[in-house]
Amino acid sequence: TWHLKKLTSVTDLTPDNVNTIIMLxxxxxxxxxxxxxxxxxxxxxNLFFEPSTRTACSFNAAMQRLGGRVIDVSGSSSSAVKGExxxxxxxxxxxxxxxxxxxxxxxxxxxxxADSGSKxxxxxxxxxxxxxxxxxxxxxxxxxxIPARQRLSVCMVGDLKHGRTVHSLAQLLVQVFPNTKITYVxxxxxxxxxxxxxxxxxxxxxxxxxQDLHTAVSSADVVYVTRLQKERFNSQDDxxxxxxxxxxxxxxxxxxxxxxxxxxxxxxxxxxxxECDKDPRAAYFRQMENGMYARMALLSLCVLGxxxxxxxxxx
Amino acid sequence: TWHLKKLTSVTDLTPDNVNTIIMLxxxxxxxxxxxxxxxxxxxxxNLFFEPSTRTACSFNAAMQRLGGRVIDVSGSSSSAVKGExxxxxxxxxxxxxxxxxxxxxxxxxxxxxADSGSKxxxxxxxxxxxxxxxxxxxxxxxxxxIPARQRLSVCMVGDLKHGRTVHSLAQLLVQVFPNTKITYVxxxxxxxxxxxxxxxxxxxxxxxxxQDLHTAVSSADVVYVTRLQKERFNSQDDxxxxxxxxxxxxxxxxxxxxxxxxxxxxxxxxxxxxECDKDPRAAYFRQMENGMYARMALLSLCVLGxxxxxxxxxx
Amino acid sequence: TWHLKKLTSVTDLTPDNVNTIIMLxxxxxxxxxxxxxxxxxxxxxNLFFEPSTRTACSFNAAMQRLGGRVIDVSGSSSSAVKGExxxxxxxxxxxxxxxxxxxxxxxxxxxxxADSGSKxxxxxxxxxxxxxxxxxxxxxxxxxxIPARQRLSVCMVGDLKHGRTVHSLAQLLVQVFPNTKITYVxxxxxxxxxxxxxxxxxxxxxxxxxQDLHTAVSSADVVYVTRLQKERFNSQDDxxxxxxxxxxxxxxxxxxxxxxxxxxxxxxxxxxxxECDKDPRAAYFRQMENGMYARMALLSLCVLGxxxxxxxxxx
Numbered sequence: 001t002w003h004l005k006k007l008t009s010v011t012d013l014t015p016d017n018v019n020t021i022i023m024l025x026x027x028x029x030x031x032x033x034x035x036x037x038x039x040x041x042x043x044x045x046n047l048f049f050e051p052s053t054r055t056a057c058s059f060n061a062a063m064q065r066l067g068g069r070v071i072d073v074s075g076s077s078s079s080a081v082k083g084e085x086x087x088x089x090x091x092x093x094x095x096x097x098x099x100x101x102x103x104x105x106x107x108x109x110x111x112x113x114a115d116s117g118s119k120x121x122x123x124x125x126x127x128x129x130x131x132x133x134x135x136x137x138x139x140x141x142x143x144x145x146i147p148a149r150q151r152l153s154v155c156m157v158g159d160l161k162h163g164r165t166v167h168s169l170a171q172l173l174v175q176v177f178p179n180t181k182i183t184y185v186x187x188x189x190x191x192x193x194x195x196x197x198x199x200x201x202x203x204x205x206x207x208x209x210x211q212d213l214h215t216a217v218s219s220a221d222v223v224y225v226t227r228l229q230k231e232r233f234n235s236q237d238d239x240x241x242x243x244x245x246x247x248x249x250x251x252x253x254x255x256x257x258x259x260x261x262x263x264x265x266x267x268x269x270x271x272x273x274x275e276c277d278k279d280p281r282a283a284y285f286r287q288m289e290n291g292m293y294a295r296m297a298l299l300s301l302c303v304l305g306x307x308x309x310x311x312x313x314x315x
Numbered sequence: 316t317w318h319l320k321k322l323t324s325v326t327d328l329t330p331d332n333v334n335t336i337i338m339l340x341x342x343x344x345x346x347x348x349x350x351x352x353x354x355x356x357x358x359x360x361n362l363f364f365e366p367s368t369r370t371a372c373s374f375n376a377a378m379q380r381l382g383g384r385v386i387d388v389s390g391s392s393s394s395a396v397k398g399e400x401x402x403x404x405x406x407x408x409x410x411x412x413x414x415x416x417x418x419x420x421x422x423x424x425x426x427x428x429a430d431s432g433s434k435x436x437x438x439x440x441x442x443x444x445x446x447x448x449x450x451x452x453x454x455x456x457x458x459x460x461i462p463a464r465q466r467l468s469v470c471m472v473g474d475l476k477h478g479r480t481v482h483s484l485a486q487l488l489v490q491v492f493p494n495t496k497i498t499y500v501x502x503x504x505x506x507x508x509x510x511x512x513x514x515x516x517x518x519x520x521x522x523x524x525x526q527d528l529h530t531a532v533s534s535a536d537v538v539y540v541t542r543l544q545k546e547r548f549n550s551q552d553d554x555x556x557x558x559x560x561x562x563x564x565x566x567x568x569x570x571x572x573x574x575x576x577x578x579x580x581x582x583x584x585x586x587x588x589x590e591c592d593k594d595p596r597a598a599y600f601r602q603m604e605n606g607m608y609a610r611m612a613l614l615s616l617c618v619l620g621x622x623x624x625x626x627x628x629x630x
Numbered sequence: 631t632w633h634l635k636k637l638t639s640v641t642d643l644t645p646d647n648v649n650t651i652i653m654l655x656x657x658x659x660x661x662x663x664x665x666x667x668x669x670x671x672x673x674x675x676n677l678f679f680e681p682s683t684r685t686a687c688s689f690n691a692a693m694q695r696l697g698g699r700v701i702d703v704s705g706s707s708s709s710a711v712k713g714e715x716x717x718x719x720x721x722x723x724x725x726x727x728x729x730x731x732x733x734x735x736x737x738x739x740x741x742x743x744a745d746s747g748s749k750x751x752x753x754x755x756x757x758x759x760x761x762x763x764x765x766x767x768x769x770x771x772x773x774x775x776i777p778a779r780q781r782l783s784v785c786m787v788g789d790l791k792h793g794r795t796v797h798s799l800a801q802l803l804v805q806v807f808p809n810t811k812i813t814y815v816x817x818x819x820x821x822x823x824x825x826x827x828x829x830x831x832x833x834x835x836x837x838x839x840x841q842d843l844h845t846a847v848s849s850a851d852v853v854y855v856t857r858l859q860k861e862r863f864n865s866q867d868d869x870x871x872x873x874x875x876x877x878x879x880x881x882x883x884x885x886x887x888x889x890x891x892x893x894x895x896x897x898x899x900x901x902x903x904x905e906c907d908k909d910p911r912a913a914y915f916r917q918m919e920n921g922m923y924a925r926m927a928l929l930s931l932c933v934l935g936x937x938x939x940x941x942x943x944x945x
Binding site: 032033036053054057058060061064065072227266267268269274285288289291292 | 670671673675699701702703712713714715717718719721722723725726727
């Protein structure tokens with residue numbers, strides 16, 4: 001049995017939960033046809049208050065590949081424009097559906113929404129807050145790509161202040177792999193926020209700040225790059241001066257270990273040069289695909305309350 | 316057999332039709348899995364020229380829960396922006412689909428659209444005109460919640476002039492329950508329109524206007540509240556002065572009969588205080604769920620032309 | 631077996647391909663239930679960077695009627711707004727889906743997108759470039775409506791410069807029916823572009839320009855009308871002066887052969903008067919429906935890599 005019905009933060013997940021999801025994701029990937037009907041008769045509402053191609057499509061494909069149905073609800077078409085509270089929107093959607101997957105621009109909105117309803121709820125990103133299913137797929141990618149080792153070294157690069165993916169990932173990493181060493185490389189003013197730093201600290205995580213990208217990547221098993229957004233800088237000049245120091249090129253790849261991997265939550269703009277795409281260590285497109293399987297595992301567990309039983313006949 | 320293919324107004328519905336829908340809605344609710352495939356192979360176009368979370372989602376979930384497929388067509392992405400007539404849009408969509416569910420801002424558009432095509436058509440609201448499936452779910456809610464009685468007393472509160480839900484409901488009520496007594500409570504200038512009043516009158520309905528909300532609610536079996544929209548008032552001042560006199564609070568609930576119910580088509584803004592939500596007489600969220608079942612019944616009858624045959628095996 | 635996986639231009643299609651699609655479209659139309667599950671388990675991404683009611687709905691209905699699932703991705707909600715390249719968007723969507731159907735405002739975007747991925751890709755219109763599935767459904771309509779004859783005469787009317795449907799159709803016509811005679815009737819400045827003219831020429835096509843609409847239509851088996859867009863003219867005056875000379879009315883129909891047909895890709899504005907709709911030669915709404923069947927054939931062939939096997943039991 002699986003008890004988790006509402007996922008708003010990575011702190012909702014135990015290491016056991018994460019392992020169950022990872023193992024199930026692998027089983028589904030191995031025999032997708034056997035899982036094709038396990039959510040037949042269930043309906044999901046994809047409630048996106050801000051656009052997101054990849055997260056919305058990934059959850060949509062995950063639900064549909066399990067035989068479930070999806071209703072897309074965009075923020076602009078939603079009754080929120082008529083002044084409805086988030087609480088009422090959630091209660092209404094729960095009248096029609098079995099799962100709500102929500103993206104919202106405000107930090108904390110996920111918790112408010114989860115508390116409003118009684119069915120399955122998954123936070124698909126709330127402002128600068130959390131994005132727990134992204135952390136799950138990131139961990140899944142690391143487990144698939146990096147053989148088990150004594151000590152995992154992860155280097156996070158870019159805007160660590162606003163990137164909710166790295167906030168969720170850092171917390172989940174120390175929870176699942178206690179021997180992880182995390183190194184942060186970011187421009188001044190865009191460092192990992194204090195609250196995340198403290199959570200990692202209290203969990204006994206080994207974390208440090210590194211100024212030089214090249215030093216940091218050379219010893220890492222995982223280099224995790226996030227977007228540097230122009231609008232976060234005081235001036236266009238500041239951005240132009242800095243962006244290259246945090247960009248990954250073939251020269252950066254040359255410094256990386258031969259069995260390391262390069263990750264990015266995508267979309268990327270200039271942070272990773274396209275010349276890197278052909279390098280086998282570039283894992284970001286595989287990471288996307290892992291996301292769909294991780295979400296298939298997550299959705300089926302939360303909706304059914306137990307591991308889905310694979311069908312032996314093509315249904 | 317079921318003859319109705321086009322539902323543009325509640326006047327299309329006989330009391331027999333309403334009873335068939337209510338009984339079928341109850342059957343589907345009792346064994347949803349048995350009805351899971353009855354619209355397999357059928358496709359619905361949800362053509363919404365103005366946004367509507369709940370009506371669109373409700374019809375979408377209804378169709379998909381019956382095994383049908385849905386294509387969402389928003390007004391802004393539609394060829395209407397290229398100058399296409401409503402007639403051509405309907406004929407085009409009918410080339411691909413078996414049902415059209417339409418929401419349109421202009422009163423009368425539903426009839427024009429229904430006349431353009433030859434397949435199943437359901438009016439999901441046309442401006443200040445009608446919203447017949449809302450009236451169906453309202454009646455369904457009343458039947459489910461209030462035990463059969465000699466004389467049903469319904470009190471309608473709020474903006475009765477622009478609220479198409481109350482226009483459709485009043486007409487359908489007197490048609491289905493000839494012994495209904497309807498009381499209207501509304502601000503000056505927002506009274507029930509003359510044409511609706513006359514239809515109710517001709518059907519032999521017992522209707523009256525009441526100035527005082529408290530008097531009206533104390534004898535009602537059903538208190539039906541609608542939205543007071545700020546933009547309908549001459550001034551912000553007028554709105555602020557009046558809105559509280561038409562708001563339902565715990566104090567109002569205290570005056571209501573113990574077996575009465577409180578309904579609202581939602582979304583609400585200030586018309587019903589959230590403190591009322593926990594009162595068992597607050598029926599508005601149950602009303603939402605009833606809507607999905609009523610629409611499942613309506614869609615399956617109109618598309619199949621007869622009552623759907625429940626499947627005995629999980630398909 | 632069927633080798634074509636990417637359709638960006640009509641030049642990708644051999645006459646054999648076209649025949650296979652036409653014959654399969656007819657089989658599916660004859661027994662839609664037998665094909666209802668052939669794409670079960672497959673997911674399509676409908677990536678529309680500009681709105682299009684009919685093409686989007688037609689592909690959506692086609693996929694769903696074959697048992698497949700669809701994810702609608704609109705350009706505005708896409709990561710393109712965050713500066714993502716088309717290449718990355720395609721690679722991402724391919725992580726989740728089995729087919730990408732794309733509409734894009736820029737000529738050439740279809741080829742760029744097709745080259746970015748490795749799965750099935752179908753160009754649903756790229757700017758003033760091509761729209762090959764429209765040409766397929768146009769050919770399918772001609773084959774269904776006009777008995778085989780020694781020499782087919784097609785008259786194309788309207789804005790032949792910007793109409794990508796006529797660009798694709800002219801090229802495909804001479805490829806599939808070497809004995810076609812094409813006559814072009816268009817306002818000055820909106821003639822068929824030189825590159826299309828040359829392709830038709832090199833394929834041995836018999837083409838000519840005709841100034842007078844009435845002369846042109848009287849000898850045609852097929853009159854194919856396209857939209858005259860106001861914004862393509864130098865002045866409103868120019869448009870008003872010209873639009874009637876390229877409009878089809880009952881008077882025009884009176885000049886047409888009794889077994890000719892009148893086609894239009896729709897939406898129409900004033901190019902064909904609604905009075906023509908009742909004439910049996912008005913084929914444009916049948917053309918719409920043919921489009922869905924042609925796309926069902928195309929999708930199933932490209933996704934499966936062979937002709938779908940019809941099911942004998944209602945699945």
